[in-house]
Amino acid sequence: MSDIDKNKFKFVTEKEKEFEEFRPSLTYWQDAWRRLKKNKMSMVGLVGIVLIILFAILGPYFTSMSYSDQINDFKNLSPILQIYEVGPDTYVTLTADYSLIRVDKKGRLIERLKEFELNESVITDESRTDFTKVLSPTEQKKKNDEAKKTLVKAYTYGEDLIYLDYSGVVNKDLDYKYVFTYKGVVTNEKYKTVWNKKYPFGSDNLGRDVLTRVMYGARISLIVAFAASLVNFVIGVTYGAISGYEGGRVDNIMMRIVDIINSVPLVLIIILMMVLIRTQNGLWRIIMAIGLVYWVGMARLVRGQILALKEQEFVLAATALGVSRKNIIARHLVPNAMGPIIISMTMMIPSAVFTEAFMSFIGLGVSAPMASWGTLANNALSGILSSPYQLFFPAAAIAITMLAFNFLGDGLRDALDPRLRKG
């Protein structure tokens, strides 16, 4: 050893020292987070999810109405109001079912005008010139008396009547759609179009605020989705872990059961479950039904992971140290399989939202007055032709949630499990 010349060694310079420094080692989760942050789409998804959750939790505090408040006067009001100036400082807006609502100049809702029953004598009353004025153009084009009678409505406003001739809606030959007559003054031009300030998303067929209902619907839909995913997580992970760890005959039997469940369309089992679970609480029922059915996929995934993990040395070491089987599964195996489990959970949530909407839509979901997005969409169905906005908002909420979770899920898959990375 002594024949090595000491001069052959030299101290490292400061610059070289720096070169030797390594970047700090990252844990699995830090690394995953770093990769997730790089993925723009998944960050959009994450922000979207946070916003949806805030919308559901905080939203209802900012609206003045509760989700079950019914104002019969203001039913079926669209988010966009067409205002007509029928007289000096008298403004009205028209609803989808041809009734009039008095509004102020800025479009704030005041009251629904009472409809005045038009009978034969009024229609043929020649002295009421204000009315025949409206009727005459219609009369020339439509010879049928019955048809013309049904196309005129009158509303009491103060001492007088406001007449509405809406023949133009049916008769495409006419160059107007609506004509208002009030105190002999004829108006057929829109004054202006404004946003509905009281009901930003419109109101439904019972005069409830759609915005508030979409917010509460978000609560129900998200609670169902998260709780069902949790049930699915508990059952799926336990089942899969036991099956994978025990192996042999236990594994064989457990997996055959999974095969059988998997060979029936899941929606079918959920429907049967909904019938079977007899609690009064509709929310619990749907959570249990979805959670008790969807764990199959999770169980398979976890089993696969555990099968691969249990052959590794750290499990052998734990066994040698006398760690109980329960603890090996809970402390050593499951935490190591957490990546794929989390990805699967993220993908599970949107499909639970979807399934819940589907169930509510066929009338098997939460019971009234609670409403999820699916129920809202279902309720909107009957009036779809006159008030499509009632369907649009809950449907958009479902779609946005689905998109956000799917984006995040894709990103998580790339970040947590690089082997599964897509091309």
Add this chain to the structure above:
Amino acid sequence: MGKYFLRRSAAAVLTILLIATITFFMMHSIPGGPFTRERPVPDSIMERLNEKYHLDDPIFIQYLDYMKGLVTGDLGPSFSIIGKDVIELIGGGFPTSAKIGLMATILIIIVGIPFGIISALKQNKPIDYIVMFMATLGVTVPSFVIATLIIYVFAGLLGWIPTFGLENPLGYIGPVIALSGYSLSFVTRLTRSSMLEVLRQDYIRTARANGIKEVVVMAKHAVRNALIPVVTYVGPMVAAILTGSFVIERIFALPGMGGYFVESITNRDYTTIMGITVFYAAFYIIMILLVDVAYAFIDPRIRFEKGAK
């Protein structure tokens, strides 16, 4: 191969019987019988009803009777639609559901697969973005929303198609599009990603290096291999499309099986629920079986592996 098919068929039959058993006992554990009404039925009538439908027999005897009927293709009478057998209900509703399901499946295959392939070949070009955007929209928007939108736009605003019913051939357009929406988007995405995967394989490069025409490389080497995962999805999808049609049938007021199923659940019509469940399950299992067999034909690797077992 024959042995594999036999073994799989036996397992399928066993599964169907097992599902029938489970459904039977599930239905009978529900409190309240099929004749429970808001206004109580007099006891004597109840007895007669129970006697007529053999509901007073011990449950085990009822079970044996049901299974006997199931094997001979008799699913018993419907409890709520008087004078109709469940098998008649299925026979009446299934053709409608099947017709729409079949059309949707054809649409999915002839539209989804080509678009997926085009999208993969033109990766990151405008056409790829457009196709992927549509496909993403298709998986995120529920089928009932698509259905209502179709009614609103094409039946309501434009008046091109009828709002409900199938008397007019144009009436098929709405249900078929709404029914295929989700799966169509899924198949497109699946074909695209599988195609991209295949295009990266060595054998594609080898084929190109051998000077084979690009068209032939694509048709013979790439597409054939890329379709393997798609086949797996399409089989169960056909069955799922039929179950997914409850909502569509309701919206378009079609006389299909889905309507009977939902109705039978609210009416606690045991035999109809069981009958339709078993029918759906059997259908689903047979579809999966067919796919597995088809798979063994398409992909020799699978045949070898399974045959060796």
